[in-house]
Amino acid sequence: MQRYIPYGRQWIDEDDIKAVEEVLRSDYLTTGPKIAEFEQKLIEITGAKYAVAIANGTAALHAACFAAGISAGDEVITTPITFAASANAAFYCGGTPVFADIDSKTYNIDPDDIKRKITRKTKAIIPVHFTGQPCDMEPILKIAEKYGLTIIEDSAHAIGAVYKGQKIGSIADMTTFSFHPVKQITTGEGGAITTNDKQLYERMIMFRSHGITRNGDKMINNEGPWFYEQQSLGYNYRMTDIQAALGISQLGKLDMFIRKRKEYVKIYNNAFGGIEEVIIPEQLDGTESSWHLYIIQLKLERLKKGRKEIYEDLVKEGIGVNVHYIPVYYHPYYQKMGYKKGLCPKAEALYERIITLPLYPKMSRDDVEYVIEKVKKVCVGNRHACSE
Numbered sequence: 040m041q042r043y044i045p046y047g048r049q050w051i052d053e054d055d056i057k058a059v060e061e062v063l064r065s066d067y068l069t070t071g072p073k074i075a076e077f078e079q080k081l082i083e084i085t086g087a088k089y090a091v092a093i094a095n096g097t098a099a100l101h102a103a104c105f106a107a108g109i110s111a112g113d114e115v116i117t118t119p120i121t122f123a124a125s126a127n128a129a130f131y132c133g134g135t136p137v138f139a140d141i142d143s144k145t146y147n148i149d150p151d152d153i154k155r156k157i158t159r160k161t162k163a164i165i166p167v168h169f170t171g172q173p174c175d176m177e178p179i180l181k182i183a184e185k186y187g188l189t190i191i192e193d194s195a196h197a198i199g200a201v202y203k204g205q206k207i208g209s210i211a212d213m214t215t216f217s218f219h220p221v222k223q224i225t226t227g228e229g230g231a232i233t234t235n236d237k238q239l240y241e242r243m244i245m246f247r248s249h250g251i252t253r254n255g256d257k258m259i260n261n262e263g264p265w266f267y268e269q270q271s272l273g274y275n276y277r278m279t280d281i282q283a284a285l286g287i288s289q290l291g292k293l294d295m296f297i298r299k300r301k302e303y304v305k306i307y308n309n310a311f312g313g314i315e316e317v318i319i320p321e322q323l324d325g326t327e328s329s330w331h332l333y334i335i336q337l338k339l340e341r342l343k344k345g346r347k348e349i350y351e352d353l354v355k356e357g358i359g360v361n362v363h364y365i366p367v368y369y370h371p372y373y374q375k376m377g378y379k380k381g382l383c384p385k386a387e388a389l390y391e392r393i394i395t396l397p398l399y400p401k402m403s404r405d406d407v408e409y410v411i412e413k414v415k416k417v418c419v420g421n422r423h424a425c426s427e
């Protein structure tokens with residue numbers, strides 16, 4: 040059978056299994072003690088004051104947009120080079136996503152283009168720490184302050200990343216995380232929001248569970264010990280204790296997971312830095328990526344084949360390549376909503392040339408060498424005659 044290396048996958052060990060088993064044998068499968076314990080761990084890891092565990096990373100973005108007060112007529116600025124959920128969150132609340140172009144070097148949202156996209160309707164910015172590399176937050180914070188905007192960092196890729204000495208999760212108003220199996224740590228499905236703001240925290244806690252409070256001090260009419268009140272429109276976005284227990288166990292390995300990712304990135308950079316046909320990911324000074332994804336850019340003018348053929352050749356060699364991402368507004372839903380191609384030229388140009396290579400801590404050194412060998416074979420093998 041041919042070897043196949045996926046682009047990402049989880050690492051579950053016996054301790055994780057034991058942690059989940061313990062919950063299964065306990066009294067609480069949901070709304071139990073593991074949720075607060077998981078949230079406490081997230082507080083320790085991010086340096087934030089509050090954490091809200093939630094059903095998934097998409098629900099985290101929805102909760103954050105709700106807490107920010109996004110509603111009909113509001114505009115939310117985000118990047119097109121992200122998973123659709125970052126932009127969809129604005130729609131969930133009746134708002135409208137507006138796309139700012141990227142910086143061609145880091146692939147992250149360009150603060151200068153954020154400025155150009157601000158209107159009187161702008162209410163929030165959702166920068167995405169794409170691939171795990173923090174966005175340039177200083178200028179973004181300045182813009183937000185000047186125009187009175189809320190910042191929601193989509194940190195689905197970036198738990199454990201650092202921006203100018205500060206851990207991701209405690210920088211702006213709110214930071215959202217995803218614990219899908221391809222991300223740095225997993226709870227199966229799962230997510231969280233961190234914040235330093237008590238009011239935002241309380242809004243999200245209620246939003247996670249139907250907009251209901253059981254806190255007598257917060258009730259408008261407390262009729263007795265059985266009483267609870269729905270005070271806003273929320274959802275059932277709760278995480279289970281089964282997931283939280285897995286999350287606690289996984290967070291204990293976060294440093295090791297990121298160390299492995301960094302180690303493999305170094306090997307990739309050394310190997311691909313010398314190939315004329317590819318561009319390796321550039322890092323902004325003062326940032327420390329947690330390396331969710333490793334993306335190469337093809338120098339198409341030096342290759343005989345296009346991105347699609349190179350991609351297909353790599354799949355044939357057993358490399359589970361991927362493309363992150365199709366610009367969000369290319370999707371038919373967005374086209375139907377009136378978004379036109381051409382909105383963000385740098386993002387669109389990047390999309391034409393990128394391929395995501397396998398990167399996850401459970402890969403072996405040998406898997407890494409195998410990927411390098413095949414990428415070299417396919418790229419160098421398709422070198423344009425005039426560039427030799």
Ligand SMILES: *Cc1c(COP(=O)(O)O)cnc(C)c1O
Nearest residue numbers: 095096097122124195217218219
């Ligand atoms: C994975 C991801 C999400 C969504 O997270 P889920 O847990 O899958 O809902 C949101 N934004 C980005 C950038 C992601 O990569």
